[in-house]
Amino acid sequence: MNKREVLDKHREYLFSCVANYYDEPLVVDHAKGSYVYDLDGNEYLDFFGGIVTISVGHCNDKVTGAIQQQTSRLQHISTLYPTEPHVRLAEKLAAMTPGRLQKSFFTNSGSEANETAVLLAQIHTKCQDVFALRHGYSGRSHLAMSLTGHASWRLAPTAVPGIHHIPNAYCYRCPFGLTYPSCDLKCAKDLEAAIQTVTSGKIAAFLAEPIQGIGGFITPPSEYFKEIAAIVRKYGGLLISDEVQTGWGRTGKMFGIEQWDIEPDIMTFAKGMANGAPIGATIASAEVADSMKGLTISTFGGNPVTATAALATIQVIEEENLVENARLMGQRLRAGLDRLKEKYPVIGDVRGMGLMQGLELVEENKKPSPESVRRLFELTKTQRLLIGKGGLMANVIRITPPLNVTKDQIDEALKKLDRSFAQMGL
Ligand code: PMP
Numbered sequence: 001m002n003k004r005e006v007l008d009k010h011r012e013y014l015f016s017c018v019a020n021y022y023d024e025p026l027v028v029d030h031a032k033g034s035y036v037y038d039l040d041g042n043e044y045l046d047f048f049g050g051i052v053t054i055s056v057g058h059c060n061d062k063v064t065g066a067i068q069q070q071t072s073r074l075q076h077i078s079t080l081y082p083t084e085p086h087v088r089l090a091e092k093l094a095a096m097t098p099g100r101l102q103k104s105f106f107t108n109s110g111s112e113a114n115e116t117a118v119l120l121a122q123i124h125t126k127c128q129d130v131f132a133l134r135h136g137y138s139g140r141s142h143l144a145m146s147l148t149g150h151a152s153w154r155l156a157p158t159a160v161p162g163i164h165h166i167p168n169a170y171c172y173r174c175p176f177g178l179t180y181p182s183c184d185l186k187c188a189k190d191l192e193a194a195i196q197t198v199t200s201g202k203i204a205a206f207l208a209e210p211i212q213g214i215g216g217f218i219t220p221p222s223e224y225f226k227e228i229a230a231i232v233r234k235y236g237g238l239l240i241s242d243e244v245q246t247g248w249g250r251t252g253k254m255f256g257i258e259q260w261d262i263e264p265d266i267m268t269f270a271k272g273m274a275n276g277a278p279i280g281a282t283i284a285s286a287e288v289a290d291s292m293k294g295l296t297i298s299t300f301g302g303n304p305v306t307a308t309a310a311l312a313t314i315q316v317i318e319e320e321n322l323v324e325n326a327r328l329m330g331q332r333l334r335a336g337l338d339r340l341k342e343k344y345p346v347i348g349d350v351r352g353m354g355l356m357q358g359l360e361l362v363e364e365n366k367k368p369s370p371e372s373v374r375r376l377f378e379l380t381k382t383q384r385l386l387i388g389k390g391g392l393m394a395n396v397i398r399i400t401p402p403l404n405v406t407k408d409q410i411d412e413a414l415k416k417l418d419r420s421f422a423q424m425g426l
Pocket of ligand 1: 109
């Protein structure tokens with residue numbers, strides 16, 4: 001098919017909510033490493049990685065090789081029969097994750113991983129109330145959508161009772177109009193006031209992303225999660241860390257929550273864990289995990305091929321020291337973005353950690369500027385650079401190259417961004 005045919009069929013046969021980036025969508029044909037190629041053979045430097053999912057480069061030989069071998073050995077059998085890839089991956093997760101986290105449940109997506117986490121917390125604590133953050137994103141099932149704190153991603157009326165949201169730690173636009181550190185972390189302390197006023201005084205869980213992804217890489221102050229964890233535990237709840245975007249080295253540590261020196265009670269994973277193979281995982285301590293009894297199944301959960309893809313991805317991350325590379329390349333990227341902020345007033349804030357960096361674009365008086373993001377997207381496309389967007393007002397650029405990105409690729413991306421901002425003339 002040529003580009004026109006793909007676009008026509010996309011319009012005709014897919015739900016119209018399956019939205020694409022760019023005025024004229026980019027039809028992707030193939031990809032390798034940090035580069036993506038369109039149907040006409042044009043090469044793009046990919047600094048979004050299929051929405052924070054390509055951890056070790058597109059079509060990584062080690063991951064693809066492992067997938068190919070496993071596909072011809074055993075592709076599917078379901079969890080009714082134990083398999084080696086399934087238990088090996090579960091054992092690996094237990095070894096890598098912090099604290100007493102030990103037992104996993106595998107699914108196909110981040111939405112399901114969060115569903116599983118909340119269900120588990122409710123069963124374990126025998127409570128229903130769950131707290132999440134405004135500007136958070138948890139997925140597209142009814143429960144995950146109800147946990148999500150963005151009107152634009154909540155397509156139907158709230159379906160799930162017992163879910164509450166508190167203001168997030170968004171220092172660039174403090175929801176309380178305060179300034180860090182004199183704010184004394186009012187946003188975290190507000191959780192206690194909320195529990196005391198809108199619940200019976202006991203909660204099942206608090207779920208949050210260590211750095212908010214779709215929210216626009218909103219990064220809390222370093223003591224924020226400690227404060228939150230203390231309150232959650234005081235009221236009998238479990239702390240769920242959604243590592244769907246921050247996991248597997250993205251922030252310069254293996255897991256985002258480790259940046260905040262906290263041991264969560266439950267962690268959820270998806271996206272970058274298997275470099276693009278569809279996977280979700282929920283891990284908890286044996287005591288918490290074993291409180292889920294009775295019949296529940298995910299047909300494809302722990303599928304031998306996706307489990308193998310995850311094992312191979314994790315092996316590449318470990319063997320090639322990619323967490324450290326993410327930290328170092330993240331520093332280089334951040335320094336370059338900070339320089340761009342000095343040069344272009346449209347960049348109001350630079351934030352994030354490691355290879356998870358965001359630029360919030362604004363007009364006068366910090367007014368969100370989604371139009372600037374739209375224009376920057378078209379300009380960077382012409383420069384053959386792929387970036388992502390996010391933020392409640394769609395005014396944040398998200399930059400997340402593969403963890404094995406090189407210095408030269410970082411410098412190349414910074415040059416392309418610089419040229420694009422210069423052309424925008426703001
Ligand atoms: N949690 C976070 C933090 C996410 O970013 C996403 C997806 N963007 C999800 C959960 C849901 O994952 P999925 O799209 O795989 O269901």
